Amino acid sequence: MRRLSPKRQACIYLDMANLTEFSLAESMAVLTRTPATLNAMLRGMPDIWVRRNEGKDTWNALDIVGHLIVGERTDWLPRVRIIMENGEARPFDAFDRFAQSKETQDKSVEIDRLLGDFARLRTENLTALQAMNLQPEDLARRGRHPALGVVTLSELLATWAVHDLTHLHQLSRVMAHQYRNAVGPWIAYLGVLQCAGHGAP
């Protein structure tokens, strides 16, 4: 069997590392599914699962979906565009993590409407992202986060997907919290009830 030159071998390892670390198609596979996941979990749910939180200054399901909506409106795709158009020259605008509170603290807000808004905005944004026809070399382009410094486009897109997952993780914890007492002695076996929230949501 012919051995590869060290240079060619290194290229293969690099490809494998990239494949392991990030793929646009795999990120899209998460991003496209999140609206349907939240819809299945929350549409038509009774108030206990939608309007209760984990205590003072914590989020309920309305806050979580509201926050995801704000991200679609102001954060993720605008940051992709800033990287593609301005690179590191123009730092991203800061992401207001509490922008949704004005809307979601309105007692009349309904989860079903928020779920519909989120699904529509996500579809619009992923359609726009696909229309940008990003090439592998684009994924290494750099931008500037106002607090974290230099980041790449692939890191931004990976974070968009993991941000969905962090809020599914939070949502399952917030819901489980409502039954913290109801499970009785089984509390010892339920990992989600040991999760302290990790500071970040």
Next chain:
Amino acid sequence: MRRLSPKRQACIYLDMANLTEFSLAESMAVLTRTPATLNAMLRGMPDIWVRRNEGKDTWNALDIVGHLIVGERTDWLPRVRIIMENGEARPFDAFDRFAQSKETQDKSVEIDRLLGDFARLRTENLTALQAMNLQPEDLARRGRHPALGVVTLSELLATWAVHDLTHLHQLSRVMAHQYRNAVGPWIAYLGVLQCAGHGAP
């Protein structure tokens, strides 16, 4: 305005406490939605999100759904029946948390088939549960867990629902773990990447 007698007042508080703690309808609202939630998250997903775990002796999505299937087959409804038929006299059978591994370690197992099996079994079990026509007084019936001791039917049913949530919490964490490096400096802001798994899944 007429004031209530202390006894009547106490009854109202007791009702409110019960309402807060457990409702069969609210538990059913979670239990009925979990198959569709997992379906939305996982059906047709590329291998990175389905076959990767968090390292040695940890679970991937196949293991998680496989474990939920075992619970439907051997654990939850059988325990409901033991409480209703035998009370504390007959302890529950122990739940084998690793019973799914023989099936899910088969490389040819497909997530789509597991999702279908889980949805079918869950529907059958909830149909059977509804046919039992449980009354409020049934929810206080007691059974005996082999390790935890005396538990009530309402605790069992609440745990069934929170067990779904603990595995959604785990699944979002396992998926996020695959992009631990890909998110670059954003790791600091993503709570799900700070979650150590809490011993229990």
